[in-house]
Amino acid sequence: MNEELDRLAADYYDYRLRTTPTWAHMIGEYAYADRYEDVSRAGEDAAIAEARALAARAEAVDETGLDDGDRITRSMLVWDASSRAELLAGRTAELMANPIFGVQASLGVYVPKLAVPDAEVAEAMVAKFEGVAAHLDQVAERHREGVASGRTPADFAVRQTVQQLDAWLATPIGEDPMLGVQDPPAGVDAARWHERLLAVVQKQVRPAAERYRDVLRDEVAPHARPDERCGMTYLPDGDAVYAGLARFFTTTDRTPEEIHETGLRQVAALAEEYRDLGPQVVGTDDVPSVFAALRDDPAMHHTSGDEIVADSKTAMAKARAAMGDWFGRLPQSDCDVEATTSGAIAYYFAPPKDGSRGGVFFMNVADPEGWGRYEIENTSYHEGIPGHHLQLAIAAELDDVPEFRKRAFIAAYGEGWGLYTERLADEMGLYSTPLDRVGMLSADSMRACRLVVDTGMHALGWSRQQAVDYMLANSPMRAGHIGAEIDRYAVTPGQALSYMIGRLEIQRIRREAEARQGTAFDIKAFHDAVLDSGPMPLGLLDAHVTRRLP
Template identity: 65%
Template sequence: MDSISGLADEYQQFRYRQNPMWAHMTGEYSVAGTYTDVSAAGEEAAVAEAREFAARAEAIADDGLDEQERLSRSMLVWDATSTAELGALRSAEYGANPIFGAQASLGMFLPKLSIPTPEVADAMVDKLRGVASYFTDLADRHRDGVAAGRTPAAFAAADTIQQLDEWLTSPVGEDRLLRIAATPDGVDRDALVAQLQKVVEDEVRPALATYRAVLFDDVMPSARADEKVGLLHVPGGEEAYATLTRYYTTTDLTPQEIHEIGLEQVAELERQYAELGPAVVGTDDVPAILAALRDDPALHHTDADDIVEASKAAMVKARGVMGDWFGRLPQSDCEVEPTTSGAIAYYFRPAMDGSRGGVFFMNVSDPEGWGRYEIESTSYHEGIPGHHLQIAIAQELDDIPDFRKTAFVTAYSEGWGLYSERLADEMGLYGSALDRMGMLAADSMRACRLVVDTGLHALGWTRQQAIEYLLANSEKSVGHATAEIDRYAVTPGQALSYMIGRLEILRIREAAQQRQGDRFDIKAFHDAVLESGALPLSVLSDHVARRLAKLTG
């Protein structure tokens, strides 16, 4: 019979093999010479192995397990089952992704991969060979998708082709894959880069060209038009979206129920805009408030450095009061860095070996696109007390297995990030009424996501219909609204996690306050939420109740 600790260790090695770039990023170098296997055979093998892990975990009796071991068992069953269910969707067949796809993200991730030893330096050559195999296999998966009538949205395929063209026409000697991290003593960096360049020229770029040709010649003629970007227009898509909804929310809410929750949240935010509007833009008319946030140049940044400095200033304020709201704080710090690629803002977890702290990136490629009102809410979400506390604390726990320290439960993680934006208001962190208006604007986007994501993928909304809804109910410009809708179109269900997660964390907190009355302690609540790592929301609810009952009697 398996022990939970032994099985958890095995499962973590499985997770490393399935996502070697993430593993390398966290400081696990055993898979440094590999890249993601997206082949059909590799996917089938991973699904089978994940199902076996889930079955083995379910076979372990609860009797004799302590609290953390029971949580590990529950987490392993959930994570392995989810991995199998997601793999079985065969999303690579229709998954052209100009936002998070490898052709868009590799240049950003690769320089962040530490190279601490000559052995890891040597492994980088094989990693790039794995990148070449990835794109060759992805081309094969798209051919399978076309044969089965499962194709990407046309805009996603076209944007991906454009990105591939930009990569393929860039000088080989300046290829993005040659921008590697610092190399250790004893490594001839010039010789290593020359080896990498040869792999890029002989293997990676031909693979990119093959993938590009398949997208252009095979996929584009049958790609889904803007009127049919939702999953329900893909064979098996309705069932796939139901699976993704369960995974990303960790609830049994239906897409229709989530759609209604979104509409309710949007209506409540209109009331809050009207209340705050006079102090910020001199009116309580919501469309006028949104228009001012969108169009008034005085409310927008013009300089990339100012964006980063404003974010750093928000982090200084947050650090100063953390001890009043949290019993446990992470040892690693969180830095802010600019970037010109990827999402508008995103967080990188610290390396497990302590070689790198947490960092969140502000995308400053379009400084005017950043509202001055957005900086603080974004910083509190991505940094402190948001993702950094949640992720760094989990990695520093010493009484849970590694797979739980590094687990990512989207509703928990993004729910915590969004919860942190409102918590920052309780903590008095927002510097002005304008900054508080940014908190509402961030909420609007997450509330609208519930409406438009379900609209696209379950209710048959067109791309334009979703864009127009977001424009009418948020301060997003046409360009930003289009980018947001395109993100939801290529990552179905992910956008549901933020608001559903936040609402559930708030519900758990309110239930604890009702149970405990005057004994309720906000620091104990936050520690209960964060000190066992990421958990599905139903598991988190029961865990917090038990944890607080033990603390307060």
């Protein structure tokens, strides 16, 4: 490897670990285990300046004589560093009231997964908890800055975040979700250590959470945007910030308006597929009737969280047995399924660097009846095998690329791959019944609708209710789930665009490789080309696959 690039890649990886220390801890990097995310304005300014400087250093590296791997590293450094700088420069920290992914909603999910492998990390956890208190105060201050500049969150996000903070503060201190930490290793006085953590939560974290709650309730809520104006377009600089978010999450230069039109076309194409499968599963090819049956028939829905996890494990076993026929390179680590009652409806955690556990994905079973029986298989293939587990575990196990490339998560690549594998699972013959194949269409409907409603709210000025109504009319999702989804898109603008745009691009790259290679095309070689150099933006992936499969 080019020595200059090697140093730069190491510097950039250190930057990523240092500025996102909880993510670093999750993946088994403990150098900054004593820190929690700094979202202060000063911290953000410093992170922007450092990212831009790193991107400039990468651009200055002469491409002459670089091999393919070094070219990818250089391009990845330029893209990732400059894109993250642009993302931070959008100052979306001023809009962080988030009932889905906010600190008050996520701590209970992440803290139990933070490994405590030695006494040094155990000691660092005390400082990390102190950092959580500082983070809460920083978030409150960023909201004050937002109010001063006319940039405020949506009303529903403020209200729900306040409700969650109230619920947290009302929880008995001994049951605080932050205290669900892993036990420290032998040699650490566990009782004393837990007492110290509890003291930090009681004396620092909870008072900071109370201060944050008060700022949201008393200073932000009176200025929050109503549901009719929940999109970014209603902020002073919202259109420019949202266009930047669309570029970041899709890794393309498509405008929000172009993405909106793509979504409309995908929704129309899916209607034809429902007409084809409808008679086999619900006895009609009338699309609204198909949706109504999938949405409302109790027999189509689960009633038990244990059953949801068991069915997911069964689906994973089928995929695990078949993956060798479709992939040349397979992950060394396995993947398991666990139940949760918080966070997104399903999500995946990659194996940490030290191998202390395998990959795991979570099925949110807080509302078992909200899960259609037809949704389990496609969700399992997306989150586990052959979806995120193969993509992320294989990347983490690469030994010939820099660490920052192994651990990058580029939404259009990662979520595009997850959605691509839902369709791939159909090619692999993994869906058990026509009803399970309808689950694949249902997931596609959600992702296609996302292109329409995310851009609708944030670029075209749709109200929250307009977005809900569109998804009700064009997907079989239940009203409760649709409401939660729309809230998610409202508070994380642009992220939902990554899934379908990514899948469409990966499918296009595959079609072009098949056309170039004809009968010589090998699906294993294609999948290896996509996965065995780590994540990358879609334009770079296209060029990489073209070189690998000329």
